[in-house]
Amino acid sequence: MNKKIRVIVVDDSALVRSLLAEIINRQRDMECIGTANDPLVAREMIREMNPDVITLDVEMPRMDGIDFLGRLMRLRPMPVVMISTLTERGAEVTMRALELGAVDFVAKPRVGLASGLNELASQIVDKIRVAAVARVHRVAAPPPAPGVGAAGAPAAAAIPPASPSGLLGRLSTEKIIAIGASTGGTEAIREVLVRMPPDSPAIVITQHMPPGFTTSFAARLNSLCQITVKEAVNGERILPGHAYIAPGGTQFHIARSGANYVAVVDDAPPVNRHKPSVEVLFKSVAAVAGRNAYGVMLTGMGADGAVAMREMKDAGSYNYVQDEASCIVFGMPREAIAHGAADEVLPLGQIAPALIARLRGTTDRLHHRI
Numbered sequence: 371m372n373k374k375i376r377v378i379v380v381d382d383s384a385l386v387r388s389l390l391a392e393i394i395n396r397q398r399d400m401e402c403i404g405t406a407n408d409p410l411v412a413r414e415m416i417r418e419m420n421p422d423v424i425t426l427d428v429e430m431p432r433m434d435g436i437d438f439l440g441r442l443m444r445l446r447p448m449p450v451v452m453i454s455t456l457t458e459r460g461a462e463v464t465m466r467a468l469e470l471g472a473v474d475f476v477a478k479p480r481v482g483l484a485s486g487l488n489e490l491a492s493q494i495v496d497k498i499r500v501a502a503v504a505r506v507h508r509v510a511a512p513p514p515a516p517g518v519g520a521a522g523a524p525a526a527a528a529i530p531p532a533s534p535s536g537l538l539g540r541l542s543t544e545k546i547i548a549i550g551a552s553t554g555g556t557e558a559i560r561e562v563l564v565r566m567p568p569d570s571p572a573i574v575i576t577q578h579m580p581p582g583f584t585t586s587f588a589a590r591l592n593s594l595c596q597i598t599v600k601e602a603v604n605g606e607r608i609l610p611g612h613a614y615i616a617p618g619g620t621q622f623h624i625a626r627s628g629a630n631y632v633a634v635v636d637d638a639p640p641v642n643r644h645k646p647s648v649e650v651l652f653k654s655v656a657a658v659a660g661r662n663a664y665g666v667m668l669t670g671m672g673a674d675g676a677v678a679m680r681e682m683k684d685a686g687s688y689n690y691v692q693d694e695a696s697c698i699v700f701g702m703p704r705e706a707i708a709h710g711a712a713d714e715v716l717p718l719g720q721i722a723p724a725l726i727a728r729l730r731g732t733t734d735r736l737h738h739r740i
Contacts, residue, residue: 375400375502378419380412380435381427381453389484390425390453393491400498409438416446423449423501425494426472428463436466443471449501451494453478461586468556473501473698477580500553500671504698537569538729544662545571546608546624546631547725548655548682550648552578552670554698558718559668560591563613565722568596571664571729572631573613574624576651578644578670581619588615604635616646623654631658641674648675648702652682661686664725667706668718669697676705683711690725691715 379390379402391402403419406412408430416424424442428435439450452475454464464475474497479486487494547570551558555577566573579587584601591599591613602614602622608631616622621638624631634654641647648667652675655663665682667675669692683689691712694700696719706712716724 372399374398375498376403376419376422377401377425377498378403378412378415378421378423379405379425380407380409380430380438381405381425382407382430383427383483385483386427386453386478386487389487390494393487393494394498396491397495400495400502409433409435412438416442416448421448423451423498425451425453425476425498428452428454428460428467428475436463436470439467439470439472443506447471447506449473449504449506451476451497451501461583462590464583465556465586465590469560471506473497473504473506474553477582497553500699504553506698537567538726539569544629544659545610545664545729546655546659546662547571547573547664547666548652548659548687549573549575549666549668550652550670550675550679550702551576551668552644552648552672552674552699552702554669556587558692558698560594561718562666562668562722562725563591563595563597563599565726566595566597566613567726568611570597570611572608572610573597574602574608574622574633574651574655575613576616576622576646576648576675578646578648578674579618581617584615584618591615602633602635604633606633607631608633616651618646620646621650622646623650624658625654626658642672644674649678651675652678656681656685656687659685659687663687664728665689665711666721666725667691667703667711668721669699670702671699672701673705675702676709676711679706679711680709683713688728689713690721692721693717 377394381387387405394402404415426435450472452467452472454460454475454477588599588601597611599613601617620635623634625634641649665679665687691703691706693715696717
């Protein structure tokens with residue numbers, strides 16, 4: 371019999387601790403070995419019991435979850451699933467937690483806590499299972515995330531403008547980059563986007579994320595990148611120098627309107643159990659962009675997007691897939707490789723440089739077109 375996943379639950383709410391422990395203990399492959407009402411108690415439990423996974427409340431008294439997570443990931447890295455509140459503040463803090471090394475998060479309901487958590491039970495235990503096999507690295511403390519104003523406006527960009535030599539030059543506006551990711555993807559996407567120059571081709575992104583969190587994700591990236599990063603809006607034109615993120619809880623794909631690409635954001639049903647789904651985005655890119663597309667598959671659990679990425683390749687795109695060693699979870703990249711969708715399999719840190727080099731070397735620059 372396989373060893374059970376040993377979980378410690380850290381939450382200041384006695385009700386949440388009780389509910390999570392009950393949900394975990396109902397599973398055959400995991401057990402809650404302890405609960406703690408604050409991080410200081412949790413620290414001793416972790417030292418004594420050495421759990422496989424921790425669930426950690428984002429906002430707690432005494433020492434908040436973020437401070438504790440930062441210390442934990444520097445001193446004793448281990449898989450952590452954050453339990454977040456579905457508020458603007460909660461979303462911003464959750465982005466910070468992912469930046470610090472949390473594997474994933476679950477958004478707990480603001481009302482109807484008991485029934486809401488039970489409805490989320492399958493999602494909670496799925497994420498604990500993923501966390502148990504995730505690669506967790508010791509992280510240096512990154513600088514605090516740039517502030518986001520009350521209206522959601524990001525703070526001033528932290529990266530200076532690119533020098534002219536860093537620009538790509540005038541590419542065909544038909545070039546487009548499509549990125550798919552899931553578990554571990556928020557930081558992997560950041561790693562790619564911060565390296566893209568201001569005149570990058572348009573970038574369209576699906577990251578598995580629930581409603582309410584992609585707004586903060588886009589604002590955070592926008593404050594760090596030289597390109598403009600925003601949530602996609604139905605009907606808007608897809609422009610070079612911009613990245614468009616699928617809003618949580620919707621489906622996002624691209625269509626053509628004359629010579630332009632436009633965003634289509636709708637309430638279509640989940641695909642591969644996901645909404646947004648990488649499959650939906652990549653399939654549309656294969657259909658409307660063909661050889662003008664570049665595909666990027668980053669870390670994530672499951673197989674979403676693998677079939678459509680092969681369709682992109684068959685339509686003429688050039689595809690990059692993140693390698694196993696640099697993935698938090700080597701699920702979606704493994705499936706993309708198995709489907710023959712990859713042109714290059716690279717460590718995360720090499721994907722953006724390889725993409726930029728390929729764009730610089732492309733033959734159909736604007737001044738070559740008739």
